[in-house]
Amino acid sequence: MKDHEYFVYIVCSRSGTLYIGMTNSIYRRALEHKHGEVAGFASKYHCDRLVYYESFDDVHKAIGREKQLKGWTRAKKIGLIESRNPRWQDLAETWGAQMAFAGEAIKGR
16 A cells, blocks of 8 residues: 555546646545635636546656646647547546445545
8 A cells, every 4th residue: 555645637627628736635636626626727717527647656756747747738638638538538527426425524625
């Protein structure tokens, strides 16, 4: 089991606006995006659909990857998303429902 895990992720809006971020809890962060709780760009443009993520065991590698992806052209970001998620499905579409169903409280997000 890993001591720490970090994620670089891409969320998008229904109109296709992309947002790249990093977190230590992809589940929590995806739900925060869905509820509009990530202030700034992501909230302003309604980026709430998780379409891509990668995990890292080193925070510095995750930060480096986030910076790398943010420097890419839009076309290259789209290619990356479509390499793993060709239909642009919301990878976290049912996460909140699964957690609630399992009886886990989502408090103190």
